[in-house]
Amino acid sequence: MSFLAIDIGNTRLKWALYDSPRPGAVIQAQGAVFLETIDELAEKAWKHLPAPTSMLGCVVAGEAVRRRVEEQLELWDLQPRWVVPAAQEAGVSNGYDHPMRLGADRWVALIGARGHVLAGGPPRPALVVMIGTAVTVDAIDRDGKFVGGLILPGHGIMLRALESGTAGLRVPTGEVVRFPSNTSDALTSGGTYAITGAIERMGRHLAELSGGEVPRVIMTGGAGWKVAPYLDMPHELIESLIFDGLIHIQAYRGR
Numbered sequence: 001m002s003f004l005a006i007d008i009g010n011t012r013l014k015w016a017l018y019d020s021p022r023p024g025a026v027i028q029a030q031g032a033v034f035l036e037t038i039d040e041l042a043e044k045a046w047k048h049l050p051a052p053t054s055m056l057g058c059v060v061a062g063e064a065v066r067r068r069v070e071e072q073l074e075l076w077d078l079q080p081r082w083v084v085p086a087a088q089e090a091g092v093s094n095g096y097d098h099p100m101r102l103g104a105d106r107w108v109a110l111i112g113a114r115g116h117v118l119a120g121g122p123p124r125p126a127l128v129v130m131i132g133t134a135v136t137v138d139a140i141d142r143d144g145k146f147v148g149g150l151i152l153p154g155h156g157i158m159l160r161a162l163e164s165g166t167a168g169l170r171v172p173t174g175e176v177v178r179f180p181s182n183t184s185d186a187l188t189s190g191g192t193y194a195i196t197g198a199i200e201r202m203g204r205h206l207a208e209l210s211g212g213e214v215p216r217v218i219m220t221g222g223a224g225w226k227v228a229p230y231l232d233m234p235h236e237l238i239e240s241l242i243f244d245g246l247i248h249i250q251a252y253r254g255r
């Protein structure tokens with residue numbers, strides 16, 4: 001009863017093969033590839049995998065990319081299935097004005113985070129932070145309702161925007177420091193603190209909404225490890241958050 005989980009972001013496709021579609025399942029194989037090389041999955045990374053019994057994925061990289069991945073999935077006799085954000089799923093409700101317009105990765109991460117919250121004790125509010133191509137900072141209340149979230153440019157996009165919009169900001173990567181005294185450090189620190197500042201602000205908003213209760217902060221995404229050291233609030237890095245969410249959805253649907 002193996003289960004293939006796939007997360008297609010704007011930069012990379014991440015996949016993991018689990019031994020079952022249930023929380024606590026064990027990863028048998030996993031990988032990540034840049035979108036430029038997704039057409040090689042069937043002949044490379046997936047070639048020698050045991051055929052998965054089922055799959056579920058989330059895509060925010062567009063229809064064309066999704067179709068290219070479905071072609072790779074033809075390697076196996078498998079029905080491709082992709083999460084479509086809804087008004088509710090797996091015990092989480094969606095407060096977006098138009099629930100289907102929420103990024104599927106955000107929706108799945110929220111469901112994964114809710115699973116971690118409930119597994120860890122009594123219900124409490126949580127911030128779900130994803131540091132990928134873009135940065136998202138999503139708030140879920142004590143009752144499991146997604147109440148809203150922020151979208152920011154990721155670090156790479158911030159730098160490219162500054163490079164292309166100015167004459168004098170084309171410099172090597174710098175260090176994150178409190179009082180940058182050169183252009184490289186100013187850009188690197190500016191980007192990092194823009195992200196941590198947004199997280200801290202959303203943390204305050206959610207705590208206020210929750211009568212002062214401090215939310216659990218769960219961070220994920222390819223560049224999460226770069227930002228985490230500068231975040232001045234207790235938090236956890238859970239690399240598998242999206243996969244955890246996909247497993248939750250699959251398990252919930254299969255009950």
Ligand SMILES: Nc1ncnc2c1ncn2[C@@H]1O[C@H](COP(=O)(O)OP(=O)(O)O)[C@@H](O)[C@H]1O
Nearest residue numbers: 009010011012131132133134154156221222223
């Ligand atoms: N070894 C790495 N490979 C790819 N991206 C990396 C790596 N290390 C850090 N990153 C950062 O992670 C981001 C991609 O993260 P990811 O979660 O895969 O994004 P997305 O889900 O948007 O595709 C890149 O923008 C980059 O800044």
Ligand SMILES: CC(C)(COP(=O)(O)O)[C@@H](O)C(=O)NCCC(=O)O
Nearest residue numbers: 009010060101102103105132133134
């Ligand atoms: C915000 C995102 C671009 C994040 O993408 P990512 O950084 O994971 O590649 C994606 O979740 C998306 O396209 N969302 C749709 C719009 C929304 O969530 O409101």
Ligand SMILES: [K+]
Nearest residue numbers: 009105130132
């Ligand atoms: K993502």
